[in-house]
Amino acid sequence: MTKEKSAIFVAAPAILMLSALVLCTGIGIAESPTEIQESNDSAPEYMGDIEELAASAKDLKKLVKQMEGPSHEIPGDVGAKVHTQFHRCEGFAVAIYDNVDELEKLAADPEKNEEKMREMVVETLYGQANTEWGEFSVAISGMSELIEQALEADPEDENALKVQAVLDEITDAQDAIIEEISELAAKIQEPIVWEYSCMGCLNPHRLANGNTLINEAFNDRVIEISPEGEIVWEYAEVIYPTDSVRLDNGNTLIADKGNKRVIVVTPEKEIVWEYLGNGQELTAIYGVRALDNGNVLIADQGNMDDPESIARIIEVTQDKEVVWEYSGPAMEFVCPSLGGRLENGNTLIADNAGLMNGEQVYVGEITPDKGIAWKYSEGLTCVYTLQRLANGNTLICAQCDSRVIEVTSEGEIVWAYGAIDTPGGVQRLDNGNTLIGVFGENRVIEVEAA
Known part of the structure; x- marks a missing residue:
C-alpha cells in the first residue's frame, strides 16, 4: 500500500482502503519557522x-x-x-x-x-x-x-x-x-505556538537542548532545527528516513527505510553501527527506539504483497542479536508501529490489522511473554506511533482519523487535536505542549497545552 511518497506509514492497506491519501511529491517548500503569538479572535x-x-x-x-x-x-x-x-x-x-x-x-x-x-x-x-x-x-x-x-x-x-x-x-x-x-x-482548538515547514515530516522529537529533530522523508534527510528555524545539523546519506533518536552520547539513531537499514551516526556523520536484518532483510522500517539497556527496538512492517513476509517488532542488541520479537504475517500483523518500552517491561505498540476487514485497529501493551496487558481500540481507523505519558495516559497518533488523542487507561479521551492531514508522529513535551508531525501538510507544529 505504501507508495514511497504517499501518505501512510500504516503501509499499503490504508492507501487502498482509504482512497490513497496521496501527497505532493516534487517541489520543496522553503524551510520557515514561525513563532505564532497567542491571540484572541474577535x-x-x-x-x-x-x-x-x-x-x-x-x-x-x-x-x-x-x-x-x-x-x-x-x-x-x-x-x-x-x-x-x-x-x-x-x-x-x-x-x-x-x-x-x-x-x-x-x-x-x-x-x-x-x-x-x-x-x-x-x-x-x-x-x-x-x-x-x-x-x-x-x-x-x-x-x-x-x-x-x-x-x-x-x-x-x-x-x-x-x-x-x-x-x-x-x-x-x-x-x-x-x-x-x-x-x-x-x-x-488550542493555539499553535511554533511551526516549521518541511517536506514529508515524520516523528519529530524535541531535544534536551531545545532543538527539534525531524525526519524529512521527501528530502531524504534528518535535520536538527533550532527554535528560530536554523538547520544546525543535517544527515543526508539516507533515503526516506522515518524515525530518529538522539542518543545520550550525542550520536543519532536513524531508521533509514529506503536503504533497509537502521544506523547510528556520530555528530561528524560517521556510521558507527548498522543493522540490516541479519538473515531477515528489513523491509519497511517505520520506527526505532533506543532502550536503557543499550538495545534497539525496531518496527518493520514487512511487505504486504509477499505472503511469506513477516511484520515484526524486534529488540536488537549492539551485537545485532535479536533477543525479543513480536511478529506475524504482514497481512495479519498490519503496519505495526512503536510506542516504546515501558517502565514495567511491556512494549507499547499499534496493530492495524482491522484495516483489512474494515474493523477497528488497536494499540496495546505487549508483555515480555507476548501477552496483551492493555488494549484500546475505540473509534480508531489506523494508528501511526504513540507515547505513554507520565500520568499513565496514552497519546495516540490516529493517522487515518486526522487527529491526535490522549486516552486514560480506562479508555476515556481526555484531550484531542484534530482536523490535520495525516499526522505522522507525536510527542508530549515537558512543558505540556504537544509536538505533531503533520505529514500531509508538510509541517511540524507545537500545540499549546490545554
Whole structure:
C-alpha cells in the first residue's frame, strides 16, 4: 500500500482502503519557522470565517443540484446507477450545508457552545468534507467512475459530459471548503505556538537542548532545527528516513527505510553501527527506539504483497542479536508501529490489522511473554506511533482519523487535536505542549497545552 511518497506509514492497506491519501511529491517548500503569538479572535473575525464557510457550503449544494437534470437523462443501466448516485451526492452535500447552518447558530453564543462548535468543526464537518475519505468525497468519486463508464459507452453523450463538467467544479469547491474548515479548526482548538515547514515530516522529537529533530522523508534527510528555524545539523546519506533518536552520547539513531537499514551516526556523520536484518532483510522500517539497556527496538512492517513476509517488532542488541520479537504475517500483523518500552517491561505498540476487514485497529501493551496487558481500540481507523505519558495516559497518533488523542487507561479521551492531514508522529513535551508531525501538510507544529 505504501507508495514511497504517499501518505501512510500504516503501509499499503490504508492507501487502498482509504482512497490513497496521496501527497505532493516534487517541489520543496522553503524551510520557515514561525513563532505564532497567542491571540484572541474577535467575534467579527470569528463570525467572518463561519460566514465564508456557510457561503461555500451553499455553493457546493447548488453545484451538486446542477447534476440532477443531466444525470436523469443518461441512458441504460449506467444511467440508472448515475441517477441513484446523484441522490447520494445530494444527500451528503445537504448534510454539510445543514451542519454549517447549525454551526452558525451555535456561534451566536460561542462561549456557551465552545465544545459543541469544536466537535462540529473538528470532527463532524472535517470528516464529512475530507477530500480523501469523507462521505461526500466517496460519493463524488463513485459518480466520477459511473460517468467514465457512460462516456466509454458513448463519448459524445451530452448529459454525461455536463455531469463531468460539474464534477470538475465540485472538486475545486471541495478543496476550498476543507481549507476553510481546517483554518476554522485551528482557531477553535488550542493555539499553535511554533511551526516549521518541511517536506514529508515524520516523528519529530524535541531535544534536551531545545532543538527539534525531524525526519524529512521527501528530502531524504534528518535535520536538527533550532527554535528560530536554523538547520544546525543535517544527515543526508539516507533515503526516506522515518524515525530518529538522539542518543545520550550525542550520536543519532536513524531508521533509514529506503536503504533497509537502521544506523547510528556520530555528530561528524560517521556510521558507527548498522543493522540490516541479519538473515531477515528489513523491509519497511517505520520506527526505532533506543532502550536503557543499550538495545534497539525496531518496527518493520514487512511487505504486504509477499505472503511469506513477516511484520515484526524486534529488540536488537549492539551485537545485532535479536533477543525479543513480536511478529506475524504482514497481512495479519498490519503496519505495526512503536510506542516504546515501558517502565514495567511491556512494549507499547499499534496493530492495524482491522484495516483489512474494515474493523477497528488497536494499540496495546505487549508483555515480555507476548501477552496483551492493555488494549484500546475505540473509534480508531489506523494508528501511526504513540507515547505513554507520565500520568499513565496514552497519546495516540490516529493517522487515518486526522487527529491526535490522549486516552486514560480506562479508555476515556481526555484531550484531542484534530482536523490535520495525516499526522505522522507525536510527542508530549515537558512543558505540556504537544509536538505533531503533520505529514500531509508538510509541517511540524507545537500545540499549546490545554
